[in-house]
Amino acid sequence: MNMNHKNNIQSSIRNPLITFINGQLTGADVVHQVKTLIELNGIFEDQTMFEKMNGSQIAYEVDVWCPVENGTEGGLFFGLTHLYPGQVGNEYFMTKGHFHAVENRAEYYWGIEGEGILLLMDKDRNTRAERMSPGSLHYIPGFTAHRVVNTRAGMLRFGACWPADAGYNYDIIMNEGFSKRIKNIDNVPSLI
């Protein structure tokens, strides 16, 4: 094989645009979002305790890769959430939680590092909980609100993959919450 031919073959194989190694998502197209505690105002039960806390501390960070335009039917998005440890009163740090704007859109979550609980609530407000740990895989059906709670002292990292046209509906959860909460009761995460 002559050198030119060899170079052509090699140059037609490109490197990945994004890498996902050791719980980190890296690449030029990855968008990094930071959610501070103050942005979660209203989701915790103990508002008095919430107001005493440092609102500028980070509650979670999300790295998102959108290989197609937002709203593309048939496309997929990929995300990595880094949820910090902490409590507001006896309630653990958690994500805001949402339904999808296109309500029937499903999603996968999977545990990468740390331990926590995935709360799932259907349209009739029935809430169930799944333990999340490295390697756990969670199918979130359509019409189901989802929120993750960090129940341990370290970081909780989890992956997510969802349809590019799913969108977000945060209003229902901001206004009505989930029908159950995860609380630290005598150092045991409990669904209440």
Ligand code: S6P
């Ligand atoms: C998107 C997916 C995740 C969350 C992220 C933060 O459909 O479920 O990427 O956006 O975990 O949670 P939240 O509830 O603040 O969007």
Ligand code: ZN
């Ligand atoms: Zn979602």
